[in-house]
Amino acid sequence: MIPSKFDYVKPSSVAEAITALRDGGDDAKILAGGQSLIPVLRLRLATPSVLIDLGGIPELRGIREDGDRIAIGAMTAYYDVIRDDLVKQHVRLLAQATETVADGQVRHRGTLGGSLAHADPAGDLGAVALALDAELVIAGADGTRTVPASEFFVDYFTTAIGEGEILTEIRFPKHTGWGSHYEKFNRTAQAWSMVAIAAAIRVEGGTIAEARVGLTNMGTTPIRATGVEQALVGQPATADAVRAAADHVTEGTSAPSDADAAADYREHLAKVLTGRAVLAAVG
């Protein structure tokens, strides 16, 4: 399918990109990996007048250690996230979840920043950012601000990124030594999540000391399963205890109904998968 006409600019710095965004006005759209935006354009679900391609801005790409955080440039491709040693060591849950995204081709093009900015509730990485208390760095004409993941996801396809702003970096607190697992359930092997559970667990002497659980596709945004987290802490890392805690998973969710799964089935899946995710994380 053919998109409607648009202009294309490729700035070489964040500052230039922000200027281009301002110049483009309401109709400007940022292009990252294009794995969501291009299909949307081709189906003419969006008809921006100008695309601002962030692909030419080196500072937006790459992964570095920043004290007790791992900082990832918004334009870092999934493929690079998955292979990165810092990520594997300190934020393994992110690598695990990213590996389940789509297929090899999409993972070479799609970016972490694009995925979070797109904020599809079926997208896999929002739950991880939320569960791990990531911070999102947003740049605009007035400078840079940092938004915690808990405030970043606003609604369907809607985030705290304002008009004229760009997501530049995502910072993950190190979770070195935590057990983690991303349990994804989908209709075909390389598709979005019907439901998925992101779990990071710290076990001390057989007891769950800390738990972080994020939910994919159980509401209009990624959701933090605080009920489950609270129920887990202090419990022995056993199947029975974990399954009992998992029953809390539907608290505060508003599971969508679609052709793959009506809400009741999603809720059921969430319980089963939470048990599995946490058990796999405590390993």
Add this chain to the structure above:
Amino acid sequence: MTATAEPTVEFGKARPRKEDARLITGRSRYTDAITPSGTLHIAVVRSPLAHATITGVDKSEAEQAPGVVGVYTAADLGLEGVGLPCAWPVTPDMKAPQRPVLATGTVHFAGEGVAVIVARSPAEARDAADLVEIDYEPLDPVLDMEAALADGATLVHPDLGTNENATWVFDSGEAGTGTSVSDAISAAEADPDQVVVRRRFRQQRLIPAFMEPRSAVCDPTGEQITLYAATQVPHILRTMTTVTLGVPESKLRVIAPDVGGGFGGKIGVLPEEMLVVALAQKLGKPVKWSETRSESLLAAHHGRDQIQDITITAKKDGTVTGLDVKLLADMGAYLGLVGPGVPILGAFMFNAIYKFPAYRFTCTNVFTTKTLTDAYRGAGRPEATFAVERIMDELAVELGRDPMELREQNWIKHEEFPFTTVCGLTYDSGNYEQATQQAMELFDYAGLRREQEERRRNNDPVQLGIGISTFTEMCGLAPSRVLGSLSYGAGGWEAASIRMLATGKVEVITGASAHGQGHETAFSQIVADQLGVPFEDVEVLHGDTQISPKGLDTYGSRSLVVGGIAIVKAADKVIAKAKKIAAHLLEASEDDIEFAGGNFTVRGTDKGRSIQEIAFAAFMAHDYPEDMEPSLDSDAVYDPENFSFPHGTHLAAIEIDTETGHVDLRKYVCVDDIGNVVNPLIVEGQVHGGLAQGIAQALFEEANYDDQGTLVNGTFVDYTLPSAADLPSFDTRTVSTPATSNPLGVKGVGEAGTIASTPAIVNGVLDALRHLGVRDVEMPCTSQRVWRALQDAQGRSTQETPVDTHSPGAGLGSIDPNNPQGEVQ
């Protein structure tokens, strides 16, 4: 005599396909890559509504758009009276609506064209399409086949007075090929020593989903009008374009360049093909249409879509006594080229490999306001195989028998061939015992049954099911007289020509039209053996009515079994001519000339000539027999005497996660008897692809419509085609009981995997779940359906499985209910 190396036999060699390099690297000529200079591009403005009266078409804004050459309705083009052809009037009183090139007055399905834009670029055409204002007055959609047949139903085509297209009946009692099924059912009902099992199965609607979207280019600037089309049927398209638009056949050249898959989906004669021809003639310029993927899923013909009511009767000892089949088949809004005949083809296959003494088949074709249906890989035979293989399992359950044992009790034994079935077909050869035994060994049937027992005993959350399908099919469509008896609008022969070039190279021309099957390779192998020439010296030409003027194209697993045999017949003629010249040159009697390995020799001497030398001699024509022309070139047309009947045993091990409903195909074994094998590698490819499509019907695919008649999963995001990542590594084998109906002993393999696999999977799913109280799961057996079936069986009620939820389309994983169309701000 030129020394020729010891000939190697090509037949049976697993040669990589010679087409692969160009097809896989994309250095190829698909229709969309053909743009003669000055080409104009069209975009079709399609109805978003399933059923509506068109009350106004305002073209003015679109006409002013940049690059637009013209905006036309059918009336503007004088095409109002033109109807697209249906070549298969299944009954004399069949009701056939006119299928217009562009809708006039009323639209009958969502996606039907209403107007066409002609512009200088595809993008400009697409932009202008958005600017055509069409006013519609909605009418009630007609969606459910049973409701459509009820009194007072809204009529899709009121002028027909009914939504029933035709009812086609075969009754073995009346035909004299067997006894009466009504009698068999009454007898069984009255007899405590017999059982009657009745089931309803649903064949969901599927989308053929070929890789290359459809495309057509018409260049009117030569003496002949040239139509390039992504079609399986260039010859049929040529004739039908003549029939439809009145362009003299001699003025029309149709070229099917490389075609990226079809699976039956490119067997049609399309409104858009007729539009490019009509527009090119009107405007005097080349005109091109290439559909988008969304258009393809929405408006290209769909497949399957049947409700099947099946009754089987049997003695308690397991002997089957009767099979009654009642079908409703959804035609969609119009009749496709062979659409009404597709379900009817199944009539001959429901009895399958079994010895039913009594059989009846009743099929009612129904119009609805959906996309039309037509051939899709297997065409009628997958539906039949599914029903009979499912009902055999149900009978086994009813009788408490092992399903394989029950099948064996009832199938035709290898020593009973040739066997005339209850619907009058003669199966020439087969050996169900052999294929089954091999399959069961490979599969470790006994071991898996033990594991299944254990999992049941332990209440394992993952249950194991074993699915069986012992299928047969009819290939090699078709003996022309049989097609005649079914009122089909063509014969079933195929044509071939062989040209011996001066340099000893060989051109083979076939009327079959490859679109991914590997004909060029397989036919080259056959000719290399027949003529004793190197494989590399054979060039196979096809898909252009100027090169291959005569043919009936590719569908119904016919290319090798019919087209391949035509080539053999042509080769025989080449050899006969060459033999004459050889005898003349060698000054010997023709009776003393022997031909082997490409050499003609005089019996008992070392005198000889190679076929290449003879070809050169014929070309020079300085010295040849007086009673013949100086040429080896030969034509043949082969009309098969019978169908061929491949068969096989397919076994699937299915794991079901009873906590989530997830279905995992753990192991798949099939042993197919497809007769002699020309190229095992091609066969494996065909079987793998076929399996993927058949498994997809069982587990993944379904075209869903909402209550307004809108296709709700018309993108590859939500029309869930499986990929390799969803499938296990298949264990495929072949055995061979050669066909006796053709000189190569071949049977056809293009559809086998698709036909056989669907019931194997569903039988496996149910075998895993039945002991938990589940009686049926509709296709596709999604995790949600399985989970709900389990909940039901345990007496827990759950929500309905929704299938009609709107999707926002590609690139979006979920749906915003406030913004279901998915507009992104």
